[in-house]
Amino acid sequence: MTERTPPSDAVVRALQDLDIPEARAVELAAEVERLNGTVRAEARSLTFGDEPAAHAAVLERGAS
Amino acid sequence: MTPRLDDLPLLDLSEVAAAIAEGRTTAVAATEACLARIEAWQPALNCFIAIDREGALAAAAARDAELARGYRRGPLHGVPLAHKDMFLRKGRVSTGGSLILRDAVAATTSTLMERLDGAGAVEVGRLNMSEFAAGPTGHNVHYGHCRNAFDRAHIAGGSSSGSGAAVAARLVYGALGSDTGASVRLPAAANGVVGLKPTYGRVTRHGAIARSWSLDHVGPIARTARDCALLLQVIAGPDPRDPTTSHRPVGDLLAPMEDTSLAGIRIGVPGDAIAGAIDPEVASALEASLRVLEKLGAGVRVVPLPDLTALFHVAETIIKCEAAAMHRPWLEARPQDYGKHVRLRIEAGFHIPATQYIDALRLRATMTERFLAETMAEVDLLHLPVLPIPVPTLEETDVDGAGGEAVVAVVGRITAFTRPFNLLGLPAVSVPCGFCRKGLPIAYQLVGRPFAEALLLRVVNAYQQATDHHRKVPVL
Numbered sequence: 001m002t003e004r005t006p007p008s009d010a011v012v013r014a015l016q017d018l019d020i021p022e023a024r025a026v027e028l029a030a031e032v033e034r035l036n037g038t039v040r041a042e043a044r045s046l047t048f049g050d051e052p053a054a055h056a057a058v059l060e061r062g063a064s
Numbered sequence: 065m066t067p068r069l070d071d072l073p074l075l076d077l078s079e080v081a082a083a084i085a086e087g088r089t090t091a092v093a094a095t096e097a098c099l100a101r102i103e104a105w106q107p108a109l110n111c112f113i114a115i116d117r118e119g120a121l122a123a124a125a126a127r128d129a130e131l132a133r134g135y136r137r138g139p140l141h142g143v144p145l146a147h148k149d150m151f152l153r154k155g156r157v158s159t160g161g162s163l164i165l166r167d168a169v170a171a172t173t174s175t176l177m178e179r180l181d182g183a184g185a186v187e188v189g190r191l192n193m194s195e196f197a198a199g200p201t202g203h204n205v206h207y208g209h210c211r212n213a214f215d216r217a218h219i220a221g222g223s224s225s226g227s228g229a230a231v232a233a234r235l236v237y238g239a240l241g242s243d244t245g246a247s248v249r250l251p252a253a254a255n256g257v258v259g260l261k262p263t264y265g266r267v268t269r270h271g272a273i274a275r276s277w278s279l280d281h282v283g284p285i286a287r288t289a290r291d292c293a294l295l296l297q298v299i300a301g302p303d304p305r306d307p308t309t310s311h312r313p314v315g316d317l318l319a320p321m322e323d324t325s326l327a328g329i330r331i332g333v334p335g336d337a338i339a340g341a342i343d344p345e346v347a348s349a350l351e352a353s354l355r356v357l358e359k360l361g362a363g364v365r366v367v368p369l370p371d372l373t374a375l376f377h378v379a380e381t382i383i384k385c386e387a388a389a390m391h392r393p394w395l396e397a398r399p400q401d402y403g404k405h406v407r408l409r410i411e412a413g414f415h416i417p418a419t420q421y422i423d424a425l426r427l428r429a430t431m432t433e434r435f436l437a438e439t440m441a442e443v444d445l446l447h448l449p450v451l452p453i454p455v456p457t458l459e460e461t462d463v464d465g466a467g468g469e470a471v472v473a474v475v476g477r478i479t480a481f482t483r484p485f486n487l488l489g490l491p492a493v494s495v496p497c498g499f500c501r502k503g504l505p506i507a508y509q510l511v512g513r514p515f516a517e518a519l520l521l522r523v524v525n526a527y528q529q530a531t532d533h534h535r536k537v538p539v540l
Contacts, residue, residue: 020411032415035384038377043423045430052425055432059263059489059514060312062436064444 072097074537077143077237077291084131084142091124091131091142095186098144102188102235105540108216110208111230113149113159115189120144123186130184139294141184147240148224149190150197150273153177160273161193161223163206163401164394174271175303176240176282183298191226191239195406197275198387199223200246200478201461205403209458213255213538214504218455221254223247223275227285228255233538238286238295244275244383246450246482248283249494253450253507256496256536258524259285260292263515264489265310267296268303274390276383277308278425279486287534289524292493293317296517312515320518324526326360329519331510332367332443341480343453349498349506350449353527357447360526367439367446375431375484381416381424382487388413405463432488436513444519446511448481450494455504485511493520496533505533 020028066088072080083089099117106112127142150160152170159165180187192210194202202210202225210225212218213232220229224241228251231239241248243261252259260283267282274280284295300314333354339347358364387410388395399407439446453474459465461475485492492511499505512520528534 024411028412028415031412035377035381035412035416036420038374039381039420039424039427042374042378042427042431046423046426050426050430052422052428054429055425055489056265056308056310058429058432058436059265060310062432062513063312063515064513064519 073101073234075237076288077286078288078294080237081139081141081143081294085136091127091186092121094142095120095124095144095188098188098236101233105233105235108540109211109213109220109229109233111192111210111226111233111235112146112189113161113192113207113226116187120186120188127184127186137182137184138298139183140180140298142186143184143237144186144188145180145238146187146189146191146226146230146236148193148227148242150193150242151176151240152271152273158190158273159207160197161195161204161207164398165273166206170271172271175268175305176270176272176299179299188236191224191230193225194223194247195403196273196391197223197242197244197247198406198409200250201458201475202251203458203462203464205464211458212455212504215502217457217459218504219254219458219461221251221451221455224251224285228252228257228259231255231257231285231287238284238291240282240295240299241285242272242275243281243283243486244279245379245486246479248281248285249450249482249492249509250478252285252494253496254455254505256505256507256534257285257287258289258292258496258534259283259494260296260517260520261485261492262296262300262517263310263491265308266300266314266491266515266517268299268306268309270303270305276386278382278386278428279379281486288528289521290318290321293321293521300517310515315518317518317521320522321525323522324360324529326357326362326523326526329362329445329523330443331357331362331364332439332446333364334369334448335366337369338448338481341452341477342449345454345500346449346452346506350447350508353495353497353508354447356527356530357523360530362523364447365443367443369439370431370435372480372484375487376480378424378427378431379483379487381420384410384413385416385421386413403464428487428489432490435488440513444513444516445523448509448511450482450507450509451478452481453477454500454502454506481509490514491517491520493524495524495527497531498533499536
């Protein structure tokens, strides 16, 4: 895994207009990278037509 | 037989409801008995954020007067209940366990409270919870930590901490909680009672203070499957005020319980796939519960499990993003009014790109479809732990205290087997199945196909008819 550098976090902080200490920003970067990494990996299985609202239909169809 | 006053709180919900309906006791007597027990236990457990003695007795007297006129509102007529402090009632404060909402008076009444009122329930107070339902342990820096009914040094489990502890200590006959990652199942498991997280859309979320709109599930906590069924029957079903509710009929949840044979029921287990993650004491109790289910006629077979960590992280992405969006105004204006760990839990949501959040939502459907097709293809239910370790102490899990990696590691394990099913939206129930050497409850979890609440409760009822773990009453 490549190490992330603070500038990208600084950009994100600027965009979100939140005051976060540098040390906490580094912690957050690691946490966000972990979550984003999982979602990105899993999202490779998604197709163009997959949309959020499909979940309710899956539950209805999947009822025994 | 007329129940003695001292014994009243020890009855199950369905028993006290029948005793009131048949005139063997009154709503006032049941309420007074609960209030007396609450007075004795509250200093030890801190289950309640607020106790409404006058309101409860007035409501109970009104229910008795109605009954005297021959009018019974419904199956909960005169039954004392209390709920996690997050279900709005017009003109009343619901704190959500937070300082932010300490004085927030609701402008409307939640559908859930309306349905319980309509069924005749008496509300005796508002129950403690983790701040904004964020946290699986029951720690609360604003209202004091709620404690385990069986051992005050241990966690009650969160976030519906008061609901689990109060029902276990026989302070009320049942309670509602909400579950975004474990919050009904975990406090039920930690306190030796039954907690049901229904299918997403089975129960309205209208007027419930949100943790994550997409993953919040409101569900009942009670001593028995039958009592959970009674509560669920009242609160389930479509609600025009919550467009995410399903229009699928709820059906009769109680009638199937007459059948206590589990012949033909197929239960999946993960085999060795999760063995390394389970404490030996917990594993032993889980194994024993399977033997009981088999003896009742169920077939048990090993099924493939998906990567639960991936499901966990996708769920976490959704929770953090939605929480960040809803808390942003307060986090900007009043950050000091949040508990440290709650603020920290939310913060990451500000930094997750919208595309990642949307992909996480898109993944719900595909991951659920895959889970049903692969893990549940040849079984009706999946058997898993709730809490894979013995119930930890408050100190071992105090993330606002000394903290450290050991604390983070313990807390991280707590919801490993529960949160995935919030992402998938599948129904899941926590069932007491024994006690560890220290005397704390152990529970197993059954996960069903969508809208299989009746089957889940039928199986748990059969299990409870054959066991007595849920009959152990904590002592003060």
